[in-house]
Amino acid sequence: MNLWRLEWLRLLRTRSWIALAAVFLFFGLLGPISARYMEQILQRFAGEVSVTLPPPTPASGLEQYLGNVMQIGLLVVLAVAAGALAFDQPIERAAFYRSRVRRVWTLLAPRYVVVTLATVAAFVLGTVGAWYETVVLLGDLPVGAMLLGMLLTSLYLAFAVAVTAAVASFVRTPLAIVPIAAGLLIAVPLLGLIGPLRDWLPSVLLGSLVGLAVGVPPIEYARPALVTLAVTAVLLGLAAARLQRREL
Amino acid sequence: MTPPVPVAGDAPPIVATYGLGKDYGGVAALADVDLVVPRGSVYGVVGPNGAGKTTLLSILVGLKQPTSGSVMLAVERERIALVPDTPSFEPWLTAREVVALARSLVGLAPSAEAVDATLRRTGLADAADRANGGFSRGMLQRLGLAAAMAGEPTLLVLDEPAAALDPAGRRDVLDLVSDLRGGTTILFSSHILVDVQQVCDTIGILREGRLLFQGRTRDLLAGKAAPAFTVRLRPPVDGVVDALEAAPWVHLVERAGLDRLRVTVASTDAAETELVRSLADAGARVVGIAPAEVDLEHVFLELTG
Numbered sequence: 001m002n003l004w005r006l007e008w009l010r011l012l013r014t015r016s017w018i019a020l021a022a023v024f025l026f027f028g029l030l031g032p033i034s035a036r037y038m039e040q041i042l043q044r045f046a047g048e049v050s051v052t053l054p055p056p057t058p059a060s061g062l063e064q065y066l067g068n069v070m071q072i073g074l075l076v077v078l079a080v081a082a083g084a085l086a087f088d089q090p091i092e093r094a095a096f097y098r099s100r101v102r103r104v105w106t107l108l109a110p111r112y113v114v115v116t117l118a119t120v121a122a123f124v125l126g127t128v129g130a131w132y133e134t135v136v137l138l139g140d141l142p143v144g145a146m147l148l149g150m151l152l153t154s155l156y157l158a159f160a161v162a163v164t165a166a167v168a169s170f171v172r173t174p175l176a177i178v179p180i181a182a183g184l185l186i187a188v189p190l191l192g193l194i195g196p197l198r199d200w201l202p203s204v205l206l207g208s209l210v211g212l213a214v215g216v217p218p219i220e221y222a223r224p225a226l227v228t229l230a231v232t233a234v235l236l237g238l239a240a241a242r243l244q245r246r247e248l
Numbered sequence: 249m250t251p252p253v254p255v256a257g258d259a260p261p262i263v264a265t266y267g268l269g270k271d272y273g274g275v276a277a278l279a280d281v282d283l284v285v286p287r288g289s290v291y292g293v294v295g296p297n298g299a300g301k302t303t304l305l306s307i308l309v310g311l312k313q314p315t316s317g318s319v320m321l322a323v324e325r326e327r328i329a330l331v332p333d334t335p336s337f338e339p340w341l342t343a344r345e346v347v348a349l350a351r352s353l354v355g356l357a358p359s360a361e362a363v364d365a366t367l368r369r370t371g372l373a374d375a376a377d378r379a380n381g382g383f384s385r386g387m388l389q390r391l392g393l394a395a396a397m398a399g400e401p402t403l404l405v406l407d408e409p410a411a412a413l414d415p416a417g418r419r420d421v422l423d424l425v426s427d428l429r430g431g432t433t434i435l436f437s438s439h440i441l442v443d444v445q446q447v448c449d450t451i452g453i454l455r456e457g458r459l460l461f462q463g464r465t466r467d468l469l470a471g472k473a474a475p476a477f478t479v480r481l482r483p484p485v486d487g488v489v490d491a492l493e494a495a496p497w498v499h500l501v502e503r504a505g506l507d508r509l510r511v512t513v514a515s516t517d518a519a520e521t522e523l524v525r526s527l528a529d530a531g532a533r534v535v536g537i538a539p540a541e542v543d544l545e546h547v548f549l550e551l552t553g
């Protein structure tokens with residue numbers, strides 16, 4: 001038993017892995033179907049009005065999937081991450097760890113890495129499901145673009161977990177951590193309103209899977225990827241520094 | 249800063265604090281505390297609720313930073329184990345997993361034999377593979393002790409370890425602490441003075457963040473307690489109480505049952521010359537007089553009252 005196994009057991013025994021896998025797989029399977037049959041679905045609710053949509057493309061299957069999963073799925077990710085990263089609650093449990101471990105990074109690293117890997121695994125599972133259904137219902141998707149898109153979107157998810165870690169160093173309870181982290185992630189794209197920042201933001205990576213599938217050059221995502229990597233490292237450093245100084 | 253005065257005749261300290269202070273928003277939780285914990289001792293930190301006991305222990309184990317003063321530890325941090333008043337672990341971990349985790353956190357090799365031995369020693373062998381989320385308060389306290397002992401600590405810090413336990417649970421915890429005596433230095437906070445008197449050889453009394461006394465328990469009981477006598481009488485005793493309370497050499501008269509009084513006096517000499525005469529003058533029907541056994545509770549009340 002060590003801190004890495006502890007985090008693995010946390011995923012298994014709190015059923016967090018089921019929540020993560022279920023939400024990503026559900027939207028992965030639902031997205032392409034809803035894109036394929038969106039016209040018929042809307043027509044059922046439109047009554048006498050005739051609904052005509054452009055014919056669905058393979059990219060629209062992915063768009064449907066990502067549109068849902070990056071809202072509800074991301075909230076589940078934040079909740080799972082907050083549950084693991086709010087390690088100063090309750091205080092008596094925190095005392096067990098904090099009084100025995102000199103560097104807080106020893107505690108933070110396994111919690112961050114295991115939650116991030118589980119999130120990425122769930123995302124890949126959902127994306128493979130969406131990919132399969134898209135191919136069956138809507139047409140082929142370029143393999144290289146899909147793999148690179150999954151990598152870049154995974155980088156964004158790692159950033160989202162790092163945001164949660166940083167927030168956990170300011171507030172202690174998961175109930176406070178989740179809405180603040182969600183608010184920050186929503187606020188990041190708003191920085192794009194400042195013209196020069198638009199192409200550098202981590203949120204640009206959220207569009208990479210669809211963008212690469214429709215032929216956007218990969219180099220377009222180099223800047224936000226580098227920024228996301230750097231900001232993730234800074235956020236983790238901030239979290240570690242603040243948690244190291246925080247008193248119980 | 250002046251180093252704290254070592255407890256006379258004791259081993260060199262494993263922990264000492266120098267002018268330790270801690271403020272919470274301008275309110276002093278600790279003020280100028282010079283604590284000296286001799287290596288190998290069972291040191292009891294006693295004080296009423298809010299005296300600063302938990303704050304003091306938290307600073308010693310590194311969970312809080314002092315506002316002023318410093319801490320000298322003659323032991324590596326990894327060799328210090330804390331048991332909080334209500335130990336808590338991930339509820340889905342088994343007792344065996346908690347103890348194994350506690351070993352790995354301080355860098356000890358995983359050893360099924362060592363884990364099993366610790367669980368046996370704390371009476372948890374039968375519950376080794378049960379998730380601790382279903383444990384009673386007493387079992388959690390034992391698990392807290394097991395997790396602490398698993399790290400083979402040089403200094404074991406126990407914060408109110410028996411405060412919320414039933415008598416049997418309390419007895420078990422005190423027995424465990426007694427068993428550890430000698431091999432491990434134990435720092436033990438409590439407001440249950442009977443417990444402290446039973447297991448601690450050295451004592452520090454805290455009130456409102458200040459260390460009022462520090463020394464050997466036996467010295468405290470012998471040197472700090474005002475002399476007292478237990479007087480057994482045939483009832484009624486009301487008139488006798490009034491007469492004794494009026495005597496200038498009597499500090500306090502406490503009823504200890506229908507036929508028993510505890511008379512705290514200014515000096516043993518005064519009592520030996522005046523007590524019998526005063527009882528006779530008050531018309532008391534005396535069954536017996538004996539020096540009262542000094543207990544920590546009376547000493548504590550005198551120091552903190």
